[in-house]
Amino acid sequence: MRKDNLNYSVMPLSESFSWALSCPVSLYVHIPFCVQKCPYCAFYSVVPKTGDIESYLNLLDNELKMWTSLTGGKIHAQTLYIGGGTPTVLSSKHWEQLILTLERYVNFLPLLEASVEANPGTLSLGHIKLWRSWRITRASLGVQSLDDAELSWLKRPHGAYEAADAIAALVASGLDTSVDLMFGFPGQTIRSWHRTIKDCLKFGIRHLSIYELTLEENTPWGENPPEGLTEGYPLYRFAQWYLPKRGFIQYEIASFSLPRHWCRHNIAYWQGGNFLGIGPSAWGYLNGYRYGNASDIKLYADSISRGEFPIVYEEILPNEKAAAESAMLALRTMWGVSARAFRRKWGWQAYKKFLQVWHLLPEDCKKTIQGKHAFSAKGFRVANSLWEQFL
Amino acid sequence: MNNIRNFCIIAHVDHGKSTLADRLLEHTNTIESRKMRQQFLDTMDLERERGITIKLVPVRMKYKAKDGNEYVLNLIDTPGHVDFSYEVSRSLAACEGALLVVDAAQGVEAQTLANAYLAVEQGLEIIPVINKIDLPGARPEEVLRQIEEVIGLDSSQAILASAKEGIGIIEVLEAIVNRIPPPSGDPNAKLQALIFDSVYDNYRGVISYVRLVNGRIKKGQLILFMATEREYEVEEVGFFTPSMSAANELKAGEVGYVIANVKAIWEARAGDTITDAISPADKPLPGYKRIKPVVFCGLFPIDRDDFPHLREAIEKLQLNDSSLVFEPETSEALGFGFRCGFLGLLHMDITVERLRREFEIDLVATAPNVAYEIVLSDGSVIEAHKPSDFPDPGKIEEIREPYIRLTIFLPADYVGKAMKLCQDRRGEYVSLDYITTERVRLVYDLPLAEFIVDFHDRLKSLTRGYASIDYEHVGYRKSDLVKVDVLIHGEPVDAFSFICHKDDAYKRALSVIKKLKELIPRQLFEVAIQASIGSRVIARENVKPLRKNVIAKCYGGDVTRKRKLLEKQKEGKEKMKMIGKVQVPQEAFLAFLKADEEG
Numbered sequence: 001m002r003k004d005n006l007n008y009s010v011m012p013l014s015e016s017f018s019w020a021l022s023c024p025v026s027l028y029v030h031i032p033f034c035v036q037k038c039p040y041c042a043f044y045s046v047v048p049k050t051g052d053i054e055s056y057l058n059l060l061d062n063e064l065k066m067w068t069s070l071t072g073g074k075i076h077a078q079t080l081y082i083g084g085g086t087p088t089v090l091s092s093k094h095w096e097q098l099i100l101t102l103e104r105y106v107n108f109l110p111l112l113e114a115s116v117e118a119n120p121g122t123l124s125l126g127h128i129k130l131w132r133s134w135r136i137t138r139a140s141l142g143v144q145s146l147d148d149a150e151l152s153w154l155k156r157p158h159g160a161y162e163a164a165d166a167i168a169a170l171v172a173s174g175l176d177t178s179v180d181l182m183f184g185f186p187g188q189t190i191r192s193w194h195r196t197i198k199d200c201l202k203f204g205i206r207h208l209s210i211y212e213l214t215l216e217e218n219t220p221w222g223e224n225p226p227e228g229l230t231e232g233y234p235l236y237r238f239a240q241w242y243l244p245k246r247g248f249i250q251y252e253i254a255s256f257s258l259p260r261h262w263c264r265h266n267i268a269y270w271q272g273g274n275f276l277g278i279g280p281s282a283w284g285y286l287n288g289y290r291y292g293n294a295s296d297i298k299l300y301a302d303s304i305s306r307g308e309f310p311i312v313y314e315e316i317l318p319n320e321k322a323a324a325e326s327a328m329l330a331l332r333t334m335w336g337v338s339a340r341a342f343r344r345k346w347g348w349q350a351y352k353k354f355l356q357v358w359h360l361l362p363e364d365c366k367k368t369i370q371g372k373h374a375f376s377a378k379g380f381r382v383a384n385s386l387w388e389q390f391l
Numbered sequence: 392m393n394n395i396r397n398f399c400i401i402a403h404v405d406h407g408k409s410t411l412a413d414r415l416l417e418h419t420n421t422i423e424s425r426k427m428r429q430q431f432l433d434t435m436d437l438e439r440e441r442g443i444t445i446k447l448v449p450v451r452m453k454y455k456a457k458d459g460n461e462y463v464l465n466l467i468d469t470p471g472h473v474d475f476s477y478e479v480s481r482s483l484a485a486c487e488g489a490l491l492v493v494d495a496a497q498g499v500e501a502q503t504l505a506n507a508y509l510a511v512e513q514g515l516e517i518i519p520v521i522n523k524i525d526l527p528g529a530r531p532e533e534v535l536r537q538i539e540e541v542i543g544l545d546s547s548q549a550i551l552a553s554a555k556e557g558i559g560i561i562e563v564l565e566a567i568v569n570r571i572p573p574p575s576g577d578p579n580a581k582l583q584a585l586i587f588d589s590v591y592d593n594y595r596g597v598i599s600y601v602r603l604v605n606g607r608i609k610k611g612q613l614i615l616f617m618a619t620e621r622e623y624e625v626e627e628v629g630f631f632t633p634s635m636s637a638a639n640e641l642k643a644g645e646v647g648y649v650i651a652n653v654k655a656i657w658e659a660r661a662g663d664t665i666t667d668a669i670s671p672a673d674k675p676l677p678g679y680k681r682i683k684p685v686v687f688c689g690l691f692p693i694d695r696d697d698f699p700h701l702r703e704a705i706e707k708l709q710l711n712d713s714s715l716v717f718e719p720e721t722s723e724a725l726g727f728g729f730r731c732g733f734l735g736l737l738h739m740d741i742t743v744e745r746l747r748r749e750f751e752i753d754l755v756a757t758a759p760n761v762a763y764e765i766v767l768s769d770g771s772v773i774e775a776h777k778p779s780d781f782p783d784p785g786k787i788e789e790i791r792e793p794y795i796r797l798t799i800f801l802p803a804d805y806v807g808k809a810m811k812l813c814q815d816r817r818g819e820y821v822s823l824d825y826i827t828t829e830r831v832r833l834v835y836d837l838p839l840a841e842f843i844v845d846f847h848d849r850l851k852s853l854t855r856g857y858a859s860i861d862y863e864h865v866g867y868r869k870s871d872l873v874k875v876d877v878l879i880h881g882e883p884v885d886a887f888s889f890i891c892h893k894d895d896a897y898k899r900a901l902s903v904i905k906k907l908k909e910l911i912p913r914q915l916f917e918v919a920i921q922a923s924i925g926s927r928v929i930a931r932e933n934v935k936p937l938r939k940n941v942i943a944k945c946y947g948g949d950v951t952r953k954r955k956l957l958e959k960q961k962e963g964k965e966k967m968k969m970i971g972k973v974q975v976p977q978e979a980f981l982a983f984l985k986a987d988e989e990g
Contacts, residue, residue, distance in 0.1 A: 269950065283949045292949065315951070328957075329950060362915045382915055388961045391954075 020286040021071040021276070024078040024109055026268040029060065029102075030279030031084040032297055035122060036157055042216035044281035044295040045085035053090060056297065057097045059304045063278045064105040066309060074107040075276065079265035080114040080135070086142075088122035095130050113137055113264045115178075120166035121158035128173045138176040138263070140209070141166055145181065146196040150188060167203045176261060178207030183239075184232030185213045193235045194242065201246055207257040208248065210239055233381065240377050253332045253380050270329045272345075280310065288322060290315050323350035324390045331387070336374025357389045392644040393573045394460060397602065399467045399482055401506035402492035403859065407522040411492055411554035411563070412450075412466060418560050419452040419464065421633065449587075449600055449646050450633040456568045464567055465646035467587065467602075469506075475734065476863065477682050480509055481587045481661045484678055485602030485646065488516040488571030490563065491544070495521045495529035495551075499537040499826070501800045501861035507542050516571045519549035520563060525556050533827070541826050574644030581672040582606030582614070584641075584649070584665040589656050591710035595626075597653035598635075601665060602646050604676060609640035613668035614651060617675040621658050622668045623651035657713045682714050684732025685793055685864060686739055686843055687776050689720055689757040690746070691728030697752050698727045704750035705729060708742060715742060722886060722980065725755055730776065732762075736843055761840045763890065764791040764867050778888040781874045784925045791867040793839040796821065799850070801858035803831045808853040816841035817892060836865060840890075875900050875929070877907070878921040882971040886980050900930040908932040910979040918973050 033053060034045040046052075068074060080102075090098065108114070115138040116131060123141070131139070143163045145151050151159060170177040179200045183193055200208065212232040216222045240250060248256040252270065255263065268275055277284040281295035292313035294300045303310035317325060323346035330337045343351045358366065358373055365379035365386060379386060402408035416422045452464040469482045483489065489510040493503055510517055519538050521531050535546040550566060552559025584601040592598050601608075608614065612625045627650040629637040641647045653659050664675035692701045709715045716732040733739040736759065743756045763775045766789040767782065775781050797818070799809055803825065813820070813835040821834040837846075842862070850858050873896050877887035887907065891899050900922035907920050911934050918934040969975075 281949075283951075285950075290951070292951070313951075325950070325954060328954075365915065384957065384960065385915060387957050391958055391961045 018071045020274050021067065021075055022073070023274065024076045025286075026079040026081070026265050026273055026275035027075065027077040027106060028265075028275060028277040028279075028282055028284075029080070029082045029098075030277065030282040030293075031082060031087040031090060032056070032280050033084065033089040034086045035089060036155075037220075039155055039220040040213055040215065040222075042219050042222070043085060046297060048089065053094050054097070055301075057094060057101065059301055060098070060278060061101045061104070062304045063310070064101060066304075066307070067276065067278070068105045074105055076107050076109055078109045078112065079268060080106075080108070080112065081117075081265040082115070083117045083140075085117075086119045086122055087116050088118045088124070088127055092124075092126040092130055095127065099130075099134055108135055115140055115263060115265055117142065118166065118170070119158070120163040123166050123169070125169065128169060128175070131175065132173055136175065138178065138207075139170045140178040140180060140207075140263075141170060143167065143179045143181060143196075143200065145188075145192075146199045147192050150185065150192065150196075153185060153187060154182070164199070164203070167200065167205060171204045176207065177203075177205045178209060178257075178263065179205050180209045180211065182211050182213055183235040184230055186226065186228035186230060188230050188235065190234060190238055193238060197239065197242060206261040207255070207263065208243065209255050210236065211254055212236065237381060240380070249334070250377070250380065251334045253375075253383055267333065270332045271335075272326050272329065288316055290317075319346065320350060320353070322346070323354070327354050328387045328390050331373075331375055331379075331383070334374055336372050339371040339373065354390070360389060361386055392576070392578070392642075394462045395465065395574055395644045396462055396488065396567050396571045397465045397467065397486045397574055397644070397646055398488040398490060398567055398571055399469050399486045400490045400492055401469060401479075401483075401503075401510060402522075403494070403497075403500035403502040403506075406492050406494040406497070406500070406503070407554050408468075408492050411490070411520065411522060411552070411560075412468060414554045414557060414560045415464075415466065415564065416450065416452065416633070418564060419454045421450060421452045449631050451630045451646065454564055454568065457565060458568075462568050463645075464564075467646065475738070476505070476509070477680060477734075478588065478661055479506065480513070480678065481585070483510055483513040483515060484676070485585055485587045486513075486515060487574055488518065488567065490567075491517050491519045491538075491542075492522050493519065493534055493538065495524045495531050495534055496526050498530070498534045498830070499541045499800070500859040501798050502859065504542060504798070504800075504832075505861040505863070507544070517544055518563070518566045518570055519544055519546060520559070521549055521551050522554055524551045525553040525558065537826060541832070576603070576605045576643035578605075578607055578643040580605040580643070581670055582608055582665065582667040583672045583676055584608060585676050586616075586659055586661055586663045586665060588661050589653075589659040589713070591656050595650050597650075597656050597659050597710075599649045599651075599653070599659045599665070600646075601641070601649050603641050603643050605643050605672070606667070607640050607642040608649060608665070614649075614665050615668040615671055616659060616663050617666055617671075618660060618663040618679050618681075619658050621653070623653055626650045626652055656710050660713050682734060684714065684716050684734060684762070685839060686733045686735055686759045686761060687730060688733070688739060688759040689722060689725070689728055689730050690717075690743065691722060691725035691755045691757070693753040693755060695726045697754075700750065701729065701746070701752050701754065704746050704752055705731070707750075708745060712742070714738070722757075725757075725980065728754075732776070733759075736847075759843045760890075761793050761838075761843065763793075763872070765789075766791070778874055778890055779885045781890070784874070789869055790872045792870045792872060794836050794865050794868045795839050795842055795862040796865045797835045797837045797842065797860060797862045799833040799835070799858050799860050800826070801831055801833065801854050803829050805854040805857065806831050806833060809833055809850060809858060812846070812849055812853060813837060816846060837862075838868075838870065838892075839864070873924045875903075876923050877903060878919075878923060879907070879911070879970050879975065880918050880973045882973075884970055884975075896924060897929055904930055904932045907979055908934055911973065911975055914973055916972075 032045045033048040036047060112135055114135045116136050117140050119142045144154055144156055146160045146163060148160045167177065167179060181196060213229065215225050243256045247258055249259060250256050251262045255266065274286050275284055277293065280293055280297050280300040282293045284291050291311045294310045294312045300310040327337050337354065342354065365376055365382060367374055367376050375383060400408045400412060450466045452466065453461055454464050455461050467482050467485055469479045491507050493499060507517065521534050523529060524531055531551055535549055538544050538549060539546040550559050550562045552563060583605040584603045586599045586601055588600040590598050608625060608628055610625050610627060613622060614625055615622050627637050628641050628647060629635050630647045635648060638647065649665065662679035666672040692698050705717050714734050717729040720730040721727055733742060739759060746752050746754060760777065765773050765775055765787055767773065767786050768788050801809055816837055818835040818837040821836055824832045826832055847860065850860065871893045872890055873893050874888060874890050875896055876883045887903065904920045904922050911918060913934060913936060915936060917936050920932045921928050922930040
């Protein structure tokens with residue numbers, strides 16, 4: 001299924017695309033720049049040199065143009081997520097250029113959820129002002145920890161104070177603010193973890209994403225793992241105990257929020273919604289067709305300038321596999337797998353297969369309420385092992 | 392008949408038997424020296440490599456002696472290992488004399504003695520040959536004394552030789568002519584031919600190596616195999632020179648081969664007597680035994696697709712090796728394979744090696760075990776080859792296990808260590824003799840099950856390789872054995888159960904379940920691993936429930952990343968076997984099959 005180049009004019013799926021793209025989709029825009037590479041991060045990004053950002057924004061413009069020329073009209077976005085990399089590496093001027101591009105090709109639906117990722121250290125009041133004046137409704141801040149020692153161990157380019165300032169500024173601006181926290185690194189204790197979460201909540205955030213430090217291939221730490229990683233399980237379990245007491249609901253395996261403040265863009269990923277990803281290393285999913293863009297800005301630029309999509313990976317899973325995958329994704333959320341919807345989409349056979357596996361799972365890892373099959377809190381803790389059964 | 396001499400060479404491994412045989416062939420011009428390969432008689436690569444003879448290849452030599460007469464010397468080579476002692480005894484039965492080769496540096500070893508006794512038992516004339524006298528470490532006087540004192544042979548007529556250097560070869564040939572009696576027997580009596588070996592040839596069927604005791608045999612004759620009661624028509628008879636050359640007939644006293652269109656090797660077993668089908672002999676020659684395998688192990692192809700090849704290969708080996716028995720077996724860890732029975736450990740090793748080399752099959756051999764005899768409460772006796780053959784403990788009256796009488800020759804310094812090892816392996820002391828002030832002969836009765844695990848390796852390392860051993864099977868003895876079951880999460884798992892002595896049960900049970908605890912990954916629930924005798928649990932370990940889970944970021948909507956990770960994770964577990972609700976990895980089965988003595 002790998003292709004280095006794929007000429008959109010002969011793409012056999014263009015028919016199905018144009019239909020998918022005439023309906024509302026979620027739109028992901030990747031900003032592949034950071035002021036430095038964090039040693040654990042596997043997202044694609046580079047440190048920009050002068051002029052890089054401008055030319056990249058032009059390429060994005062071209063990529064979006066190619067997509068709209070498939071449909072003959074603007075893309076209808078119901079959610080927008082600008083992630084990275086570090087979108088706050090872009091200056092206000094760059095942002096204006098990006099906004100112009102988006103407005104040119106995208107028709108933003110009412111009730112739009114528009115998120116942007118931000119990092120303490122590069123976030124400025126100028127950014128916040130601009131976002132507020134445009135369509136941005138939500139900001140997700142990469143805090144990771146509010147402990148200086150922990151931040152320096154993670155080699156983050158900011159300290160605890162800067163992070164705290166950034167949270168305060170975002171909340172004060174009225175943006176729905178989410179904070180990313182990380183757990184499972186050396187020296188982290190349940191006390192420091194508690195302090196970090198508690199301090200974040202104090203600022204009035206409404207959404208929290210927690211991730212275990214993962215050693216990914218092709219990252220510095222993936223190649224040379226640091227020593228003394230803390231077992232993440234108790235920290236995760238503590239968050240599951242503590243956050244609900246503060247009114248947060250675990251609506252997804254890594255996400256907690258006040259009721260109805262969930263991230264709709266991310267939910268679209270888990271619930272099989274169509275989404276268009278643009279920029280290097282971005283992924284898209286349109287009516288069963290999944291693609292991945294080249295994770296290399298040079299390759300990406302070459303394709304775009306030739307008028308070709310920068311897609312290097314594509315797949316259409318056969319029904320049985322697609323059904324199993326959709327169940328696994330849905331089980332990341334508290335809404336789980338709806339028996340009716342699943343049967344309608346994938347058929348009786350697939351549902352029967354799902355149930356066969358479901359019945360094998362330990363009772364305390366799952367719950368079925370009103371025709372919806374979902375993981376329990378314990379189920380979330382051991383989800384990897386449970387998902388495996390569905391493969 | 393007066394100018395025929397039938398003889399064999401008996402020796403401990405490495406004492407130079409094959410080299411001596413080569414020199415004899417050279418001196419008698421049986422083989423031109425330029426065609427001479429080192430150790431001509433060991434035809435299999437494996438034999439040459441291990442320096443042991445597995446298959447017997449008889450050779451007919453013509454020798455013009457100093458008395459001016461020409462003699463026919465038939466050399467019947469013998470296997471040099473106790474696993475094949477039945478074949479040795481059959482070969483000896485085909486001879487009138489034996490060369491007893493002893494290494495001038497190493498002296499009398501365990502097998503020297505065992506084989507010398509066998510030869511004495513068969514009434515053979517024994518000619519001691521002290522070999523390797525050219526070696527710097529040679530102590531011929533000392534060895535001569537050992538031959539006299541330890542074996543009890545007259546050493547005054549021993550020949551000092553170096554087969555490698557060609558020293559003493561003529562003396563050996565003259566001794567064969569002068570000291571070994573010519574065969575007795577009547578060419579005009581009813582046919583009695585002793586089969587001392589049979590081999591299978593792809594084109595000609597079974598070729599039986601025979602020693603004619605009485606009568607004659609020729610092409611076209613109808614013959615009867617007396618033990619298996621099969622009749623055949625002779626297609627060809629002949630001699631080994633050393634390649635096969637057809638002859639008109641074989642008559643009493645001679646050694647040669649018979650081809651009679653026999654299709655399966657078990658129909659022409661070593662030890663059986665061939666007679667004339669029309670006027671048969673009154674009774675067969677004595678000594679025929681159906682040999683029973685004593686050591687068993689499972690053989691499994693590493694690549695499961697190789698199973699049919701393995702079956703074919705074992706069947707082919709069996710054509711040539713009537714003592715090899717096998718039946719299909721399935722293992723939870725290893726899939727389809729065979730449970731094979733062998734005469735001993737060496738026989739097992741060699742069979743496995745041959746399957747690997749000659750048939751190029753990668754295979755796993757499980758740890759060997761022995762066959763037990765179980766007397767049931769109703770008085771009947773059953774044979775159990777594996778733990779799952781054991782009936783309910785309530786129905787067992789008595790369990791018997793095979794014993795061996797183990798003879799160890801070793802330097803006196805190591806006696807303490809060797810005795811300790813024997814005691815640890817439930818050995819029963821029999822005797823201890825000082826052969827010289829430095830060398831000791833130690834005899835123990837030992838359960839075969841304790842011997843086959845790694846006794847020889849342990850002994851070698853305890854004695855820095857100075858010990859040599861020999862053993863004979865001394866039958867079954869009552870033993871306080873128990874079957875220990877291993878339960879995982881309440882489910883008994885046949886593959887992990889084992890038989891051991893009651894006193895060792897706890898220790899071994901503990902080491903087994905500790906090992907399993909390491910190998911069984913954490914599951915979603917706590918898993919109990921128990922060892923029990925009947926319904927009594929004697930040891931228990933718990934595998935703590937799983938806690939590890941990684942919640943990683945979803946990279947720009949890349950759900951394939953997670954899927955790939957899970958698939959990888961699953962692949963690792965695919966090889967696991969579900970036992971009840973518990974996933975048990977293959978390594979657990981493998982570790983157990985291979986070495987249950989460690990830890």
